[in-house]
Amino acid sequence: MKIAIISGSNRASSSSKLLAKYVGSKLEEKGCEVTFHDLFEKPVPFYYPDERDQVDDVNLQLLAKTVAEADGIVLSSPEYHGGPTGVLKNALDHLDSEHFDGKIVLVMSSAGGAVGVSTLQQLQVIVRNVHGINCPEWISIGGDQRRFTSEGEPESELIKKRVARTLQYFVTMIVNFRK
Template sequence: MRIAIIIGATRRESTSAKLSAYIADIMRKEGHEATLFDLREKPLPLYNDDDEEIHPNTAELMDTVLHADAVVLSTPEYHGSLTGVLKNALDYLGKDQFNDKAVLPVSSAGGAVGVSSLTQMQTIVRNMHGVNSPEWISIGGAQRQFQADGTPESQDVRNRVERTVLYFLKFAAKQRA
Protein backbone atom coordinates (compact mmCIF):
# COMPACT_ATOMS: atom_id res chain seq x y z
CA MET A 1 0.00 0.00 0.00
CA ARG A 2 0.94 3.63 -0.44
CA ILE A 3 0.55 5.65 2.74
CA ALA A 4 0.77 9.46 2.89
CA ILE A 5 1.98 10.81 6.22
CA ILE A 6 1.25 14.52 6.67
CA ILE A 7 3.38 16.18 9.37
CA GLY A 8 1.65 19.26 10.77
CA ALA A 9 4.55 20.65 12.80
CA THR A 10 6.76 23.66 12.15
CA ARG A 11 9.34 23.34 14.92
CA ARG A 12 12.86 22.09 14.18
CA GLU A 13 13.46 18.78 15.96
CA SER A 14 9.70 18.32 16.23
CA THR A 15 8.58 15.29 18.20
CA SER A 16 5.70 14.86 15.75
CA ALA A 17 8.14 14.72 12.84
CA LYS A 18 10.33 12.18 14.68
CA LEU A 19 7.30 10.05 15.54
CA SER A 20 6.09 10.25 11.93
CA ALA A 21 9.48 9.13 10.61
CA TYR A 22 9.44 6.21 13.06
CA ILE A 23 5.94 5.24 11.88
CA ALA A 24 7.11 5.44 8.25
CA ASP A 25 10.05 3.14 9.06
CA ILE A 26 7.71 0.53 10.55
CA MET A 27 5.47 0.71 7.48
CA ARG A 28 8.43 0.36 5.11
CA LYS A 29 9.72 -2.66 7.04
CA GLU A 30 6.30 -4.21 6.46
CA GLY A 31 6.72 -3.69 2.70
CA HIS A 32 4.63 -0.56 2.26
CA GLU A 33 5.47 2.75 0.60
CA ALA A 34 5.30 5.56 3.16
CA THR A 35 5.64 9.14 1.91
CA LEU A 36 6.31 11.90 4.44
CA PHE A 37 4.84 15.29 3.55
CA ASP A 38 6.40 17.70 6.04
CA LEU A 39 4.57 21.03 6.16
CA ARG A 40 7.65 22.66 7.72
CA GLU A 41 9.74 21.76 4.67
CA LYS A 42 6.92 22.36 2.17
CA PRO A 43 4.81 25.21 3.55
CA LEU A 44 1.47 26.01 2.00
CA PRO A 45 -0.07 29.43 1.47
CA LEU A 46 -2.96 30.34 3.71
CA TYR A 47 -6.07 28.68 2.29
CA ASN A 48 -8.25 31.04 0.27
CA ASP A 49 -11.14 29.58 -1.68
CA ASP A 50 -10.95 32.52 -4.11
CA ASP A 51 -7.39 31.71 -5.23
CA GLU A 52 -7.39 30.42 -8.79
CA GLU A 53 -3.75 29.33 -8.93
CA ILE A 54 -2.54 26.34 -6.98
CA HIS A 55 0.85 26.67 -5.27
CA PRO A 56 3.32 23.88 -6.27
CA ASN A 57 3.52 22.57 -2.67
CA THR A 58 -0.27 22.47 -2.50
CA ALA A 59 -0.48 20.59 -5.80
CA GLU A 60 2.10 18.09 -4.52
CA LEU A 61 0.15 17.56 -1.28
CA MET A 62 -3.13 17.07 -3.14
CA ASP A 63 -1.51 14.58 -5.53
CA THR A 64 0.27 12.69 -2.74
CA VAL A 65 -2.92 12.18 -0.75
CA LEU A 66 -5.05 11.48 -3.85
CA HIS A 67 -2.76 8.61 -4.88
CA ALA A 68 -2.33 7.21 -1.37
CA ASP A 69 -4.24 4.15 -0.21
CA ALA A 70 -4.26 5.39 3.40
CA VAL A 71 -3.30 8.53 5.31
CA VAL A 72 -1.61 9.36 8.62
CA LEU A 73 -2.20 12.82 10.10
CA SER A 74 0.44 13.85 12.63
CA THR A 75 0.35 16.97 14.81
CA PRO A 76 1.64 18.40 18.03
CA GLU A 77 -1.17 19.52 20.28
CA TYR A 78 -1.26 23.28 20.83
CA HIS A 79 -3.86 24.73 23.20
CA GLY A 80 -5.97 21.58 22.95
CA SER A 81 -6.03 21.51 19.16
CA LEU A 82 -4.22 20.43 16.03
CA THR A 83 -1.82 22.97 14.53
CA GLY A 84 -2.93 25.73 12.23
CA VAL A 85 -0.61 24.48 9.47
CA LEU A 86 -2.24 21.04 9.51
CA LYS A 87 -5.75 22.51 9.54
CA ASN A 88 -4.74 24.79 6.66
CA ALA A 89 -3.44 21.78 4.70
CA LEU A 90 -6.64 19.85 5.37
CA ASP A 91 -8.67 22.81 4.10
CA TYR A 92 -7.01 22.30 0.70
CA LEU A 93 -8.03 18.65 0.69
CA GLY A 94 -11.44 17.05 0.60
CA LYS A 95 -13.55 14.10 -0.45
CA ASP A 96 -11.54 13.60 -3.64
CA GLN A 97 -8.47 12.83 -1.57
CA PHE A 98 -10.03 11.14 1.48
CA ASN A 99 -13.15 9.28 0.32
CA ASP A 100 -13.18 5.76 1.83
CA LYS A 101 -9.50 5.91 2.86
CA ALA A 102 -8.33 4.72 6.25
CA VAL A 103 -6.83 7.53 8.34
CA LEU A 104 -4.66 7.24 11.45
CA PRO A 105 -4.47 10.31 13.71
CA VAL A 106 -1.20 10.83 15.59
CA SER A 107 -0.49 13.41 18.29
CA SER A 108 2.42 14.53 20.42
CA ALA A 109 1.58 16.68 23.43
CA GLY A 110 3.56 18.49 26.08
CA GLY A 111 1.15 17.12 28.68
CA ALA A 112 0.10 13.53 29.26
CA VAL A 113 -1.65 12.88 25.93
CA GLY A 114 -3.12 14.82 23.00
CA VAL A 115 -6.68 13.52 22.95
CA SER A 116 -8.31 16.82 21.96
CA SER A 117 -6.30 17.11 18.74
CA LEU A 118 -7.00 13.45 17.92
CA THR A 119 -10.76 13.83 18.24
CA GLN A 120 -10.68 17.04 16.19
CA MET A 121 -8.77 15.28 13.41
CA GLN A 122 -11.34 12.48 13.48
CA THR A 123 -14.16 15.00 13.05
CA ILE A 124 -12.41 16.60 10.07
CA VAL A 125 -11.70 13.20 8.49
CA ARG A 126 -15.32 12.13 8.90
CA ASN A 127 -16.46 15.31 7.13
CA MET A 128 -14.15 14.51 4.22
CA HIS A 129 -15.58 10.96 4.04
CA GLY A 130 -12.37 9.33 5.25
CA VAL A 131 -12.57 6.32 7.55
CA ASN A 132 -11.06 6.86 10.99
CA SER A 133 -8.96 4.09 12.45
CA PRO A 134 -10.43 2.84 15.74
CA GLU A 135 -6.88 3.12 17.12
CA TRP A 136 -4.75 6.24 17.36
CA ILE A 137 -1.29 7.18 18.60
CA SER A 138 -0.63 9.81 21.23
CA ILE A 139 2.59 10.42 23.12
CA GLY A 140 3.13 13.03 25.78
CA GLY A 141 5.48 14.25 28.46
CA ALA A 142 8.48 11.96 29.03
CA GLN A 143 7.25 9.61 26.27
CA ARG A 144 8.45 12.19 23.72
CA GLN A 145 12.15 11.30 24.07
CA PHE A 146 13.86 9.83 20.99
CA GLN A 147 17.23 8.17 20.52
CA ALA A 148 19.77 9.40 17.95
CA ASP A 149 18.61 6.71 15.49
CA GLY A 150 15.04 8.06 15.57
CA THR A 151 13.46 5.38 17.74
CA PRO A 152 11.55 6.31 20.89
CA GLU A 153 13.60 5.85 24.05
CA SER A 154 10.77 4.10 25.86
CA GLN A 155 10.29 0.42 25.02
CA ASP A 156 6.64 0.82 26.01
CA VAL A 157 6.20 3.61 23.43
CA ARG A 158 7.99 1.56 20.75
CA ASN A 159 5.72 -1.43 21.46
CA ARG A 160 2.55 0.67 21.51
CA VAL A 161 3.40 2.54 18.29
CA GLU A 162 4.38 -0.64 16.46
CA ARG A 163 1.24 -2.48 17.61
CA THR A 164 -0.97 0.43 16.49
CA VAL A 165 0.77 0.83 13.13
CA LEU A 166 0.47 -2.91 12.39
CA TYR A 167 -3.21 -2.76 13.33
CA PHE A 168 -3.69 0.28 11.09
CA LEU A 169 -2.04 -1.46 8.12
CA LYS A 170 -4.48 -4.38 8.46
CA PHE A 171 -7.40 -1.97 8.89
CA ALA A 172 -6.36 0.03 5.81
CA ALA A 173 -5.96 -3.13 3.72
CA LYS A 174 -9.48 -4.23 4.67
CA GLN A 175 -10.80 -0.78 3.83
CA ARG A 176 -9.24 -0.99 0.36
CA ALA A 177 -10.77 -4.43 -0.34
Protein backbone atom coordinates in the same frame (compact mmCIF):
# COMPACT_ATOMS: atom_id res chain seq x y z
CA MET B 1 0.28 -0.15 -0.47
CA LYS B 2 0.86 3.61 -0.56
CA ILE B 3 0.81 5.60 2.67
CA ALA B 4 0.88 9.40 2.88
CA ILE B 5 2.21 10.86 6.12
CA ILE B 6 1.55 14.54 6.77
CA SER B 7 3.61 16.13 9.51
CA GLY B 8 1.94 19.29 10.78
CA SER B 9 4.58 20.74 13.05
CA ASN B 10 5.79 24.33 13.07
CA ARG B 11 9.27 23.27 14.20
CA ALA B 12 12.20 21.74 12.36
CA SER B 13 12.78 19.00 14.93
CA SER B 14 9.56 18.39 16.85
CA SER B 15 8.62 15.20 18.64
CA SER B 16 5.50 14.83 16.46
CA LYS B 17 7.73 14.92 13.37
CA LEU B 18 10.11 12.40 14.91
CA LEU B 19 7.12 10.18 15.68
CA ALA B 20 5.88 10.54 12.09
CA LYS B 21 9.28 9.61 10.68
CA TYR B 22 9.52 6.62 13.02
CA VAL B 23 6.04 5.47 11.99
CA GLY B 24 7.06 5.90 8.35
CA SER B 25 10.12 3.69 8.84
CA LYS B 26 7.99 1.00 10.53
CA LEU B 27 5.45 1.11 7.69
CA GLU B 28 8.28 0.74 5.17
CA GLU B 29 9.45 -2.34 7.09
CA LYS B 30 5.95 -3.72 6.51
CA GLY B 31 6.42 -3.24 2.76
CA CYS B 32 4.47 0.01 2.42
CA GLU B 33 5.51 2.77 0.03
CA VAL B 34 5.61 5.85 2.27
CA THR B 35 5.55 9.47 1.15
CA PHE B 36 6.34 11.96 3.90
CA HIS B 37 5.03 15.51 3.53
CA ASP B 38 6.53 17.88 6.10
CA LEU B 39 4.53 21.11 6.30
CA PHE B 40 7.48 22.87 7.97
CA GLU B 41 9.75 22.16 4.99
CA LYS B 42 7.00 22.29 2.36
CA PRO B 43 4.44 24.83 3.59
CA VAL B 44 1.25 25.45 1.66
CA PRO B 45 -0.37 28.86 1.13
CA PHE B 46 -3.23 30.11 3.27
CA TYR B 47 -6.54 28.64 2.23
CA TYR B 48 -8.87 31.10 0.49
CA PRO B 49 -12.15 29.41 -0.53
CA ASP B 50 -12.88 32.01 -3.23
CA GLU B 51 -9.53 31.36 -4.93
CA ARG B 52 -9.31 27.62 -4.32
CA ASP B 53 -9.14 26.61 -7.98
CA GLN B 54 -6.67 29.37 -8.82
CA VAL B 55 -3.90 28.42 -6.39
CA ASP B 56 -0.76 27.40 -8.25
CA ASP B 57 1.65 26.23 -5.57
CA VAL B 58 4.15 23.38 -6.01
CA ASN B 59 3.94 22.24 -2.37
CA LEU B 60 0.14 22.23 -2.43
CA GLN B 61 0.07 20.29 -5.70
CA LEU B 62 2.50 17.74 -4.25
CA LEU B 63 0.44 17.39 -1.06
CA ALA B 64 -2.83 16.95 -2.96
CA LYS B 65 -1.30 14.39 -5.34
CA THR B 66 0.33 12.44 -2.50
CA VAL B 67 -2.90 12.20 -0.51
CA ALA B 68 -5.07 11.46 -3.57
CA GLU B 69 -2.82 8.55 -4.59
CA ALA B 70 -2.49 7.09 -1.08
CA ASP B 71 -4.28 3.97 0.13
CA GLY B 72 -3.93 5.16 3.73
CA ILE B 73 -3.10 8.45 5.42
CA VAL B 74 -1.32 9.36 8.66
CA LEU B 75 -1.78 12.81 10.19
CA SER B 76 0.68 13.92 12.86
CA SER B 77 0.49 17.12 14.90
CA PRO B 78 1.74 18.55 18.15
CA GLU B 79 -1.02 19.70 20.46
CA TYR B 80 -1.14 23.49 20.59
CA HIS B 81 -3.65 24.94 23.05
CA GLY B 82 -5.84 21.85 22.90
CA GLY B 83 -5.86 21.36 19.13
CA PRO B 84 -3.82 20.56 16.03
CA THR B 85 -1.50 23.16 14.56
CA GLY B 86 -2.78 25.87 12.27
CA VAL B 87 -0.45 24.70 9.49
CA LEU B 88 -2.00 21.22 9.52
CA LYS B 89 -5.57 22.55 9.66
CA ASN B 90 -4.77 24.96 6.82
CA ALA B 91 -3.34 22.13 4.70
CA LEU B 92 -6.39 19.96 5.37
CA ASP B 93 -8.67 22.85 4.38
CA HIS B 94 -7.14 22.65 0.89
CA LEU B 95 -8.10 18.97 0.62
CA ASP B 96 -11.55 17.39 0.52
CA SER B 97 -13.44 14.17 -0.06
CA GLU B 98 -11.77 13.57 -3.44
CA HIS B 99 -8.54 13.07 -1.47
CA PHE B 100 -9.88 11.21 1.59
CA ASP B 101 -13.05 9.40 0.52
CA GLY B 102 -13.02 5.80 1.74
CA LYS B 103 -9.41 5.89 2.92
CA ILE B 104 -8.26 4.74 6.34
CA VAL B 105 -6.68 7.58 8.34
CA LEU B 106 -4.50 7.24 11.43
CA VAL B 107 -4.07 10.31 13.64
CA MET B 108 -1.16 10.99 16.00
CA SER B 109 -0.20 13.74 18.40
CA SER B 110 2.54 14.86 20.71
CA ALA B 111 1.73 16.98 23.75
CA GLY B 112 3.67 18.66 26.49
CA GLY B 113 1.28 17.13 29.02
CA ALA B 114 0.29 13.52 29.41
CA VAL B 115 -1.51 13.04 26.07
CA GLY B 116 -2.94 15.06 23.19
CA VAL B 117 -6.47 13.66 23.11
CA SER B 118 -8.13 16.95 22.07
CA THR B 119 -5.96 17.10 18.95
CA LEU B 120 -6.76 13.49 18.09
CA GLN B 121 -10.50 14.03 18.50
CA GLN B 122 -10.47 17.20 16.41
CA LEU B 123 -8.49 15.51 13.65
CA GLN B 124 -10.94 12.61 13.62
CA VAL B 125 -13.84 15.05 13.20
CA ILE B 126 -12.05 16.63 10.23
CA VAL B 127 -11.40 13.18 8.73
CA ARG B 128 -15.10 12.29 9.02
CA ASN B 129 -16.08 15.54 7.31
CA VAL B 130 -13.90 14.76 4.28
CA HIS B 131 -15.30 11.21 4.16
CA GLY B 132 -12.18 9.46 5.41
CA ILE B 133 -12.44 6.43 7.67
CA ASN B 134 -10.86 6.90 11.08
CA CYS B 135 -8.66 4.15 12.38
CA PRO B 136 -10.11 3.49 15.87
CA GLU B 137 -6.57 3.24 17.22
CA TRP B 138 -4.46 6.37 17.54
CA ILE B 139 -1.03 7.30 18.87
CA SER B 140 -0.45 10.01 21.43
CA ILE B 141 2.81 10.72 23.19
CA GLY B 142 3.34 13.18 25.98
CA GLY B 143 5.80 14.24 28.65
CA ASP B 144 8.80 11.91 28.88
CA GLN B 145 7.36 9.67 26.15
CA ARG B 146 8.47 12.34 23.65
CA ARG B 147 12.14 11.39 23.93
CA PHE B 148 13.82 9.86 20.89
CA THR B 149 17.24 8.32 20.39
CA SER B 150 19.77 9.80 17.97
CA GLU B 151 18.68 7.04 15.55
CA GLY B 152 15.12 8.39 15.59
CA GLU B 153 13.50 5.69 17.73
CA PRO B 154 11.36 6.35 20.78
CA GLU B 155 13.29 5.76 23.99
CA SER B 156 10.19 4.22 25.57
CA GLU B 157 9.65 0.53 24.88
CA LEU B 158 5.97 1.05 25.67
CA ILE B 159 5.70 3.60 22.84
CA LYS B 160 7.45 1.24 20.43
CA LYS B 161 4.96 -1.49 21.34
CA ARG B 162 2.04 0.92 21.01
CA VAL B 163 3.24 2.02 17.57
CA ALA B 164 3.71 -1.60 16.44
CA ARG B 165 0.24 -2.63 17.62
CA THR B 166 -1.43 0.44 16.13
CA LEU B 167 0.32 0.10 12.77
CA GLN B 168 -0.64 -3.56 12.54
CA TYR B 169 -4.27 -2.54 13.09
CA PHE B 170 -3.97 0.35 10.59
CA VAL B 171 -2.41 -1.76 7.83
CA THR B 172 -4.89 -4.60 8.39
CA MET B 173 -7.78 -2.15 8.07
CA ILE B 174 -6.41 -0.86 4.76
CA VAL B 175 -5.92 -4.38 3.39
CA ASN B 176 -9.41 -5.51 4.48
CA PHE B 177 -11.07 -2.37 3.17
CA ARG B 178 -9.42 -2.68 -0.25
CA LYS B 179 -10.74 -6.25 -0.78
